[in-house]
Amino acid sequence: MVDPGLExxxxxxxxxxxxxxxxxxxxxxxxxxxxxxxxxxxILRSIAGLYTPIEARVRIGGATWVDTSTGxxxxxxxxxxxxxxxxxxxxxxxxxxxxxxTALGHLPAxxxxxxxxxxLDLVHLSQHRxxxxxxxxxxxxxxxxxxxxVARDPAVLLLDEPFxxxxxxxxxxxxxxxxxxxxxxxxxxxxxxxxxxDVRRLATHVMLLDAGxxxxxxxxx
Amino acid sequence: xxxxxxxxxxxxxxxxxxxxxxLGIWLGHVLAVRSFRGKPIAxxxxxxxxxxxxxxxxxxxxxxxxxxxxxxxxxxGLFGQPLAFSFAGLLVASVIVNIPFVVQPIQRAFQAxxxxxxxxxxxxxxxxxQRFRRIELPLAWxxxxxxxxxxxxxxxxxxxxxxxxxxxxxxxxxTLSIAIYDRVQAFDDGAAGLMSAMLLLIAIVVxxxxxxxxxxxxxxxx
Numbered sequence: 001m002v003d004p005g006l007e008x009x010x011x012x013x014x015x016x017x018x019x020x021x022x023x024x025x026x027x028x029x030x031x032x033x034x035x036x037x038x039x040x041x042x043i044l045r046s047i048a049g050l051y052t053p054i055e056a057r058v059r060i061g062g063a064t065w066v067d068t069s070t071g072x073x074x075x076x077x078x079x080x081x082x083x084x085x086x087x088x089x090x091x092x093x094x095x096x097x098x099x100x101x102t103a104l105g106h107l108p109a110x111x112x113x114x115x116x117x118x119x120l121d122l123v124h125l126s127q128h129r130x131x132x133x134x135x136x137x138x139x140x141x142x143x144x145x146x147x148x149x150v151a152r153d154p155a156v157l158l159l160d161e162p163f164x165x166x167x168x169x170x171x172x173x174x175x176x177x178x179x180x181x182x183x184x185x186x187x188x189x190x191x192x193x194x195x196x197x198d199v200r201r202l203a204t205h206v207m208l209l210d211a212g213x214x215x216x217x218x219x220x221x
Numbered sequence: 222x223x224x225x226x227x228x229x230x231x232x233x234x235x236x237x238x239x240x241x242x243x244l245g246i247w248l249g250h251v252l253a254v255r256s257f258r259g260k261p262i263a264x265x266x267x268x269x270x271x272x273x274x275x276x277x278x279x280x281x282x283x284x285x286x287x288x289x290x291x292x293x294x295x296x297x298g299l300f301g302q303p304l305a306f307s308f309a310g311l312l313v314a315s316v317i318v319n320i321p322f323v324v325q326p327i328q329r330a331f332q333a334x335x336x337x338x339x340x341x342x343x344x345x346x347x348x349x350x351q352r353f354r355r356i357e358l359p360l361a362w363x364x365x366x367x368x369x370x371x372x373x374x375x376x377x378x379x380x381x382x383x384x385x386x387x388x389x390x391x392x393x394x395x396t397l398s399i400a401i402y403d404r405v406q407a408f409d410d411g412a413a414g415l416m417s418a419m420l421l422l423i424a425i426v427v428x429x430x431x432x433x434x435x436x437x438x439x440x441x442x443x
Contacts, residue, residue: 089341
């Protein structure tokens with residue numbers, strides 16, 4: 001049987017208007033493209049379980065995370081989701097490696113540190129692993145956030161405007177690294193952005209969103 | 222110097238902190254992160270000891286603890302001694318009086334933790350208890366320490382409620398503040414001055430500790 005990947009249906013009239021229905025297969029990157037306030041981040045939060053619209057159905061690999069029609073709702077911490085927040089949301093009291101270890105609770109305690117260091121190597125940040133977020137640049141913090149999201153061993157990776165706070169050169173490096181991670185993980189990825197270059201360089205599909213309503217989905221390249 | 226009074230004061234201050242801190246952390250966290258009906262009323266109840274005159278609060282506590290009250294009778298039935306004019310009664314009164322001093326700083330400290338960090342912790346797979354223990358509590362820690370020190374200092378200096386509920390039984394309920402008042406009434410300026418200087422010194426040390434411990438952990442490590 002073919003793995004259906006991620007299937008999402010979200011609908012409500014308010015307070016945040018949503019009317020979207022889409023799927024994203026393993027290895028695909030769906031970019032949600034639209035102006036500020038169009039509901040892009042709310043879609044990611046609904047998939048992660050941080051927000052539940054009035055009508056919601058989210059299925060991943062055949063498992064149901066939420067279905068408001070049957071009352072099914074898996075708590076956030078039980079959903080294997082990697083979410084990279086727009087402004088990183090790193091834990092300021094923990095080092096880079098400590099942030100990544102936090103997402104490795106599914107591994108035996110003795111393996112967590114080694115796995116966290118390997119993930120920081122993957123995003124070229126091994127030399128700064130013992131620094132706290134306040135001692136890292138914007139691009140370095142974003143790399144820690146990506147490593148932490150991947151550490152969860154996610155079934156879906158959600159990226160909320162991951163390059164909005166970094167300069168052009170760093171943005172290109174990060175785009176390349178995320179593309180490598182996409183190939184390595186082979187999971188559905190949803191990328192929220194309002195930058196056409198992000199869509200061109202990373203997305204396999206693009207959804208145009210306007211005021212919470214899905215205009216259309218098309219192949220990116 | 223009335224060393225028995227100093228011992229009572231320190232015992233009361235330490236016991237109040239030990240009893241009140243877990244309650245303050247729980248209540249401060251609930252008020253900071255949860256929305257529920259009646260929350261403004263709960264916050265007002267927490268703040269009441271701040272605005273009531275100590276003698277009024279002491280009067281109500283005394284009548285609640287008295288030998289004819291249900292609470293007083295139940296306590297005496299269980300422990301064989303009255304609650305009013307005992308160290309236990311003094312401790313219960315001290316805990317009630319100090320609720321706002323512990324809850325409000327802790328509530329503000331938890332409110333200062335960005336919601337996005339709670340969301341990020343949940344997405345990392347942490348259960349609500351793990352999120353509280355590993356993310357929220359360490360970030361709110363300066364507020365918790367400030368609350369503990371405020372309660373300790375406030376208990377040492379409390380006068381009105383202590384006098385109303387505890388009286389001034391030497392070695393049992395006579396605190397340093399009451400001993401100072403007694404010495405002044407007896408024109409014993411030397412002893413009153415020495416004990417006042419002791420409380421002043423404790424206040425300075427406590428304020429210094431509050432300033433140092435209230436800084437984020439990473440700054441303290443230099």
